[in-house]
Amino acid sequence: MTTIEKILSIVSIGYFIFLALILVFVPASRQLPILLTLCGIGVVVNAILLYITFKDVFSRQFSSETTRYKWIILILFFMPTILVYLALHGFRPHSTANDP
Numbered sequence: 001m002t003t004i005e006k007i008l009s010i011v012s013i014g015y016f017i018f019l020a021l022i023l024v025f026v027p028a029s030r031q032l033p034i035l036l037t038l039c040g041i042g043v044v045v046n047a048i049l050l051y052i053t054f055k056d057v058f059s060r061q062f063s064s065e066t067t068r069y070k071w072i073i074l075i076l077f078f079m080p081t082i083l084v085y086l087a088l089h090g091f092r093p094h095s096t097a098n099d100p
Contacts, residue, residue, distance in 0.1 A: 001090055005052045009086055012049040015042065050075075053082050056090050 001009070019038055022029050029038070053075060062068050071089075074081040 001052070001056050005056070006091055009049060009052055009090065012045045013083065015045050049082065053085060053090065057085070060089060060094055 019042060022038070029035070054072070057068060057071050057075070060068075062071075071081075071085055075085060
């Protein structure tokens with residue numbers, strides 16, 4: 001991941017935390033026009049985060065090909081897995097064939 005992609009990932013995770021806190025602590029934000037706006041932004045942010053994460057999964061070398069597909073399936077069907085993937089692999093540099 002490049003620095004910009006890392007920053008975008010952190011910002012998107014921060015947006016979802018912000019959205020959850022706003023919906024819990026500000027009851028006035030639960031009106032339909034406000035919800036549509038916040039969720040519309042959330043869809044765009046989520047699409048960007050998915051693109052960045054999948055780009056990283058496909059460009060990274062794993063110990064086996066099945067590991068890559070396991071990450072893809074986990075991310076698609078259980079979205080919070082992105083947090084685990086980013087912590088374990090996403091924010092770390094790619095390893096090359098010459099690394100020990």
